[in-house]
Amino acid sequence: MxxxxxxxxxxxxxxxxxxxxxxxxxxxxxxxxxxxxxxxxxxxxxxxxxxxxxxxxxxxxxxxxxxxxxxxxxxxxxxxxxxxxxxxxxxxxxxxxxxxxxxxxxxxxxxxxxxxxxxxxxxxxxxxxxxxxxxxxxxxxxxxxxxxxxxxxxxxxxxxxxxxxxxxxxxxxxxxxxxxxxxxxxxxTGGVWSAVLGDPVTSAALRALHSDPAAAWTVDRLAAEAGVSRPTLARRFSALVGKSPMAYVTWWRLTRAAALLRDTGDPLAAVARRVGYGTPYALSHAFRREFGTTPGRYRAAAATAANANPRTQ
Missing domain, CATH: 2.60.120.280 (Regulatory protein AraC)
Incomplete structure (x- = not known):
C-alpha cells in the first residue's frame, strides 16, 4: 500500500x-x-x-x-x-x-x-x-x-x-x-502533502511504513529504508509531516486498526497482529488513549452507523 x-x-x-x-x-x-x-x-x-x-x-x-x-x-x-x-x-x-x-x-x-x-x-x-x-x-x-x-x-x-x-x-x-x-x-505544488510525497527521504520512509505497518519499526530502521542517517530522517520527517517518525507510526497503526474494526469481523487479536501490537490488551490500551473509546465500542458504533446508511453499503 x-x-x-x-x-x-x-x-x-x-x-x-x-x-x-x-x-x-x-x-x-x-x-x-x-x-x-x-x-x-x-x-x-x-x-x-x-x-x-x-x-x-x-x-x-x-x-x-x-x-x-x-x-x-x-x-x-x-x-x-x-x-x-x-x-x-x-x-x-x-x-x-x-x-x-x-x-x-x-x-x-x-x-x-x-x-x-x-x-x-x-x-x-x-x-x-x-x-x-x-x-x-x-x-x-x-x-x-x-x-x-x-x-x-x-x-x-x-x-x-x-x-x-x-x-x-x-x-x-x-x-x-x-x-x-x-x-x-x-x-x-504548494501543499504540505505534495511536499511530503515529493521529498525522497520522507516519501521512502512512508512507503516502507505503509507497506508493512506491523513491522518492528524504529527510527533507525526507517532511516535505513530512506538511505539517510537517523538525525536526518527525524529532522526532515518532523518538519514536513508535523509528527516525529514514531508518533506517525503509532497514529497510523491505530488509524488502521480503526478501519479494520469498522470494515471486518476479525477478532481483536487478529487486528492487533495486523497493525503491530503483540496482544489485544496492548492494542486496547493504545486505542482508548488515542480515540477515547474501546475497540469493542468503536466497532459497535460503526456497525450502527452502517445500518443507518443502507444505500451506500
Missing part, C-alpha cells in the same frame, strides 16, 4: 452512490452539505456549480469536480443570483427519475453523473484533510490521461449497462476518486 491508497481506505465506507442526470432549459438544483465527498462529472453540455460561500465555477464537457468535505452547493444552467438559488429544487427530488431534455433547447442539454462517497471523517488522514473545499479538474486543462480514460469508461459503462455493470461502475467510481486526488496533488 502507498500513502494515498491507505488514506482513502481508512475513510471510505460502503459503496459510492450516483445519479445520471439529463436536463435542459432553465434549471437549478441544490445539494445540501453531506458527511462525505461529493463529485460531478459533466458528460455533455455546460453548467455552473455554486458552492456555499464560494465563487461560481463554470463546468464544461469532460470536467470533473470533487467536493471532498461535502460542501453544500447548487448546480444550475447559469451563475444564478441569490433569488434563483433560494428557489433551487432539492437534488433528491430533481434527479430521480432524471428529467428528460427539453426539445426546444436541445442545444443546451446537459448530461452529468452526480454522486457521493461516504467517509468516516473521525480518522481522516491529514492528506485528505488538506484538500480544499472544491477541486475542479477541467477537461480543457492539461489533465492526467488516466482521469480522462476513467471518465470515458464511465460514460460507456453508463450508456451500455452490460453484464457486470454494477461491479464495473463501483470500481470506476473508486478509480475516479483516486485519480481526482492525484490530479489535485499534481497541481497543488
Amino acid at each position: 502507498d500513502v494515498v491508497s491507505d488514506a482513502i481506505s481508512a475513510v471510505r465506507v460502503g459503496r459510492p452512490s450516483f445519479d445520471r442526470v439529463r436536463v435542459g432549459g432553465d434549471w437549478c438544483a441544490r445539494l445540501d452539505s453531506y458527511d462525505g465527498a461529493g463529485f460531478h462529472v459533466v458528460l455533455k453540455g455546460t453548467c455552473w456549480l455554486l458552492p456555499d460561500g464560494g465563487a461560481p465555477v463554470a463546468l464544461g464537457p469532460g470536467d470533473v469536480v470533487l467536493l471532498p468535505h461535502g460542501t453544500g452547493h447548487v448546480i444550475a444552467d447559469s451563475p444564478a443570483d441569490a433569488a434563483a438559488v433560494a428557489r433551487a429544487v432539492p437534488f433528491s427530488l430533481w434527479s430521480e427519475p432524471a428529467p428528460p431534455p427539453i426539445p426546444s433547447v436541445a442545444e443546451r442539454e446537459v448530461e452529468m453523473v452526480c454522486g457521493k462517497y461516504r467517509l468516516d471523517r473521525s480518522h481522516a488522514h491529514p492528506l485528505l484533510a488538506e484538500l480544499p473545499a472544491l477541486v475542479h479538474l477541467p477537461d480543457r486543462a492539461c489533465r492526467r490521461p488516466e482521469l480522462r480514460s476513467a471518465v470515458d469508461l464511465l460514460r460507456v459503462e453508463i450508456d451500455e449497462r452490460g453484464p457486470g455493470s454494477a461491479v464495473a461502475l463501483t470500481g470506476l467510481l473508486d478509480l475516479l476518486l483516486v485519480y481526482m486526488i492525484r490530479g489535485w496533488l499534481a497541481r497543488d
Whole structure:
C-alpha cells in the first residue's frame, strides 16, 4: 500500500452512490452539505456549480469536480443570483427519475453523473484533510490521461449497462476518486502533502511504513529504508509531516486498526497482529488513549452507523 491508497481506505465506507442526470432549459438544483465527498462529472453540455460561500465555477464537457468535505452547493444552467438559488429544487427530488431534455433547447442539454462517497471523517488522514473545499479538474486543462480514460469508461459503462455493470461502475467510481486526488496533488505544488510525497527521504520512509505497518519499526530502521542517517530522517520527517517518525507510526497503526474494526469481523487479536501490537490488551490500551473509546465500542458504533446508511453499503 502507498500513502494515498491507505488514506482513502481508512475513510471510505460502503459503496459510492450516483445519479445520471439529463436536463435542459432553465434549471437549478441544490445539494445540501453531506458527511462525505461529493463529485460531478459533466458528460455533455455546460453548467455552473455554486458552492456555499464560494465563487461560481463554470463546468464544461469532460470536467470533473470533487467536493471532498461535502460542501453544500447548487448546480444550475447559469451563475444564478441569490433569488434563483433560494428557489433551487432539492437534488433528491430533481434527479430521480432524471428529467428528460427539453426539445426546444436541445442545444443546451446537459448530461452529468452526480454522486457521493461516504467517509468516516473521525480518522481522516491529514492528506485528505488538506484538500480544499472544491477541486475542479477541467477537461480543457492539461489533465492526467488516466482521469480522462476513467471518465470515458464511465460514460460507456453508463450508456451500455452490460453484464457486470454494477461491479464495473463501483470500481470506476473508486478509480475516479483516486485519480481526482492525484490530479489535485499534481497541481497543488504548494501543499504540505505534495511536499511530503515529493521529498525522497520522507516519501521512502512512508512507503516502507505503509507497506508493512506491523513491522518492528524504529527510527533507525526507517532511516535505513530512506538511505539517510537517523538525525536526518527525524529532522526532515518532523518538519514536513508535523509528527516525529514514531508518533506517525503509532497514529497510523491505530488509524488502521480503526478501519479494520469498522470494515471486518476479525477478532481483536487478529487486528492487533495486523497493525503491530503483540496482544489485544496492548492494542486496547493504545486505542482508548488515542480515540477515547474501546475497540469493542468503536466497532459497535460503526456497525450502527452502517445500518443507518443502507444505500451506500
